Amino acid sequence: MTTEELVGRVRELEGDLLELVSQLIAIDSQIPPYGDERAIVGFLQSYFAEHGLGSGTVLAKDPVRPNLVLRMEGDPSGPTLGLCGHVDTKPVGAAADQWRTDPFSVTHVDGMLYGLGTSDMKAAVAAMIIAARAGRDVGAFTGGSLELVLVADEEAGATYGAQWLAPQLRHLDACLIGEPSGWERDWQGLHLVSRGLSCFRIRVAGTQRHSSLSDRLPSTNACLEMARLMTEMGEELSLTYPGQVFADLRPTVNTGVLVDGGVSFGVVPGEASFGCEVRAVPGMSVEQLAADVRGWLDKAHADWGVEATLTFEPGLTWIDPSEVAADAAVVQAAQAGCTIALESPPPLSFFPGTTDAPWFTAQGIPTIPSLGPGILTYCHGPNEAVSVRSVKEAAAVYAHTAAAFFAGARDVDGAEC
Template sequence: MPSEDMQRQVVSWVDDHRDSLIDFTCDLVATPSVNPPGDERAVADVVAARLKKLEIGEPEIVAKEPHRPNVLCRMKGADGGPVLCYNGHIDTKPVGDGAADDWETDPLTPTIIGDRLYGLGSTDMKSGVASLIYASAALRAVAPTLRGDLLLALTADEETGSGYGAIHLANDYGLKADIALIAEPSGVRRELEQICIASRGTFAFEVRVRGTQMHSSISDQFPSVNASVKMAEILARMQHELVVRHDPHPLYPGGVTRNVGVMVNGGVWYGVYPGEASFACDIRILPGMTPADAQRDVEAFVDGLRAADPDLDVEIVSAIHRAESMTMVQPEVPADDPFVRILQDASATVTGEPIPLGGFAGGTDAIFLHGYGGIPTIPAFGPGLLPLAHGANEYVGLESIVQACKIHALAALAYLE
């Protein structure tokens, strides 16, 4: 357990470097890393340069493809000691054509208004990345000798499947740690609302319906099936009737979330009776479940539709292309894990009371760090509000960045000192 004096030094270091921390967060937001299409080279350069400037360690670039770099940096401690991995992704979702008009500021220009920093990636999750980097610098300044390693793993490609990022590091590179924390935004209604020890996974899939493509002027004169209409009927029934079975989970009283029709496509042009139509869905599954569990219920539902309509031509196509990912169980870190207790103690030091434990509504790279690398991973504890991610006028509270940095630094100090 670190002394109170060392803890005060850590907090003081973050306070003394507050402006630099905020400025660096702005630098990250100002450096586009939109995915898709996906190219993190520029933001990786900004990250690597700051790691060198803060003398945290020598950054290592690990890339499956040159334009998809991950940045690793290890603060070396005693040989044979524990390894704590701090993880965050450096890519962002696109602005989106529709959302672009709704922004009140330029999404790629970091803008501070009052106590908020606006910009694409501010909450998801460039502020979290900045917090982890400056927490590491605080640790380096106050406790240069550690009993184990602090490993920063700042990854590409989280927003489109993590194949170039966490999966590559955990499965191909061989990333290893005793425990990991991801600084995803853990607030829903207020920032730093919870320490998320579990996250939900996703079964993403497409429902493809085939009909009778022909000249639309004679569709009423011959036997025909309008694929778009049939698709709409299936979509409506799936929205109201699909049941995905699951055991109750205390962190997710609402259970599984079904998102039907997140994308819709059908038809060719005027004059063409539609012969093919499709819609996409994503189902958010609970810890302990696998995507294959949800797929079985979806297939059973569609089988029931086929039985009632022998002419129905429909198939379910999974959007999960790695077979092993279909059977990965959504992970959860036990509430009594020593590092979880350390985090809560650190949060009490900074905020005055322990931040409660909760479950992250979405998915994070925890599934891949655990599933491929065997690393127990806290899926989300960082600044920002999840409801602001992937939408217009994304922002993060400046004070939440500073508080998160202090908590990240104190937790690393307690675990490694």
């Protein structure tokens, strides 16, 4: 196999790639209660079989939330690389009337593909599959084994997806996740770090009584107390975290992503609550986060008497940050693959959000948390889109990264590349 042969085969399959993106977008795989992953996994099994790749193995904690793993066996003595993508999407939700196109049908406009899941991350999944086909066709992956790891439930905490699946994949020597790696432009970074996530609610107590008495009897409006806490939280809450590999990497606090309070007109609110999320950086822990938030609430109570309690959200209490070393073999291979596919590798950076990477790194698997087509800014909202160019580039990035990873393993063993 030569690099030119792999380049040529990836280009020959570009039509198949764009068709596959369209087919995946047309399958509703919104998270429950809006949908699930059964139909898209069934389609992918048929697609694999049609193209001589086998049918893959369905692994599921719950049959309604299946994961699909396809192993392409090469040299059993060589390493195994996982290419990982999630096949679920966020729901269209209340923004349905803001879509300019049908979210379940790919629409081509000015070099962009519009549809739910285009950037996040069905285009990347399609690119991984086409990369696997291209590498198989020209014998590019004979130095090891490639696994396509297509997971459920990434968008709702990974309880049925990577969190459950990763312990069964400890044989992987490395993993690459195809989350969109730009936020202003395509291929903005080759991300070594993804932030973790912690979600919690702060419940504020007030005095529930007839509102007409508010000028005669002392009362505490829980919603007003909540508003004050929300306003001051961003300025006054200080989080504890160690120094980071990137100088501008720090945790973020998103206050009031959910709010609730009040009973009815005519009633002083006796309780209100607001939801927050913290995007954590390596070295943070849920115990220290809880101590920081409770310490801040204690100060607020001492300063103005507000009564508030902290409750972490079940299932989203804590997802670890993830980090992979810059000199890891999979990072070196990705840089080599990007050099061929993109002419130069993206700068090393960190992913702003949370990915499935921590579930793999917890198993000792070096994992790139984000290297994929698309722009994060387009995700989780109406009119999600991905550029045609970046989708084609992604197939090349994955094919050449895998080839470089297996070639590098042969070099380490002293064998001829």
